[in-house]
Amino acid sequence: MLNISAARRATSKHLELNMAPLIDMVFILLIFFLVTTSFVKETGVDISRPTASTAISKTKTTILIGVTKENTIYIDQRQVDIRTVRANVERALAENPEGSVVIVADKDSLTGLVITVMDACKLAGAQNVSIAASLDPGV
Numbered sequence: 001m002l003n004i005s006a007a008r009r010a011t012s013k014h015l016e017l018n019m020a021p022l023i024d025m026v027f028i029l030l031i032f033f034l035v036t037t038s039f040v041k042e043t044g045v046d047i048s049r050p051t052a053s054t055a056i057s058k059t060k061t062t063i064l065i066g067v068t069k070e071n072t073i074y075i076d077q078r079q080v081d082i083r084t085v086r087a088n089v090e091r092a093l094a095e096n097p098e099g100s101v102v103i104v105a106d107k108d109s110l111t112g113l114v115i116t117v118m119d120a121c122k123l124a125g126a127q128n129v130s131i132a133a134s135l136d137p138g139v
Contacts, residue, residue, distance in 0.1 A: 062092050062093065062095075062096045062099025062100060062101065063075065063076075063088070063089060063092040063093075063099065063101050063102075064076075064101075064102050064104055065085065065089075065101065065102070065103045065104065065117055065121070066104045066105075067103065067104070067105040067106060067109045067113060067114055067117060068106050068109065069106040069107075069108040069109055071109055071110050071113050073085060073113075073117060075088045076088075082113070082116060082117070082120070085117055085120040085121070085124075086120040086121075086123055086124045087124075089101060089120065089121050089124035089125075089126055090124040090125065093124060093125055093126060099126075099128075100126065100127075100128035100129070100130065101121045101126045101128065101129045101130070102129075102130050102131075102132050103117055103118060103121070103129065103130070103131050103132065104131075104132040105117075105131060105132070114131070118131075
């Protein structure tokens with residue numbers, strides 16, 4: 001009589017699942033998604049931007065300066081005094097001389113404060129100073 005289970009045990013080989021290629025593939029996918037993801041740099045405060053029909057998108061900026069409706073100034077997600085804006089912009093421009101400055105001002109902030117911030121940026125040596133606005137969808 002033929003014993004089928006004994007014959008199956010004798011011919012079966014010990015199979016092993018190698019996890020190294022699977023882990024390598026997961027890491028490759030992770031690196032791919034990290035490289036292709038675009039990170040949005042924000043000022044760190046909630047600002048209601050004014051709209052403009054001629055607004056254009058800027059991709060690279062060195063420093064973002066936020067001016068809230070309470071007329072407080074934020075640089076790199078920390079509150080700064082108007083007297084330290086120039087020093088912060090000078091430091092950022094020393095790291096990247098080709099960089100630009102974007103002032104993200106709330107539409108209810110004081111115009112005089114925004115002009116003072118722009119002046120401090122120009123005195124710091126910034127050649128390209130812009131004010132952020134949202135594109136007006138009505139135009």
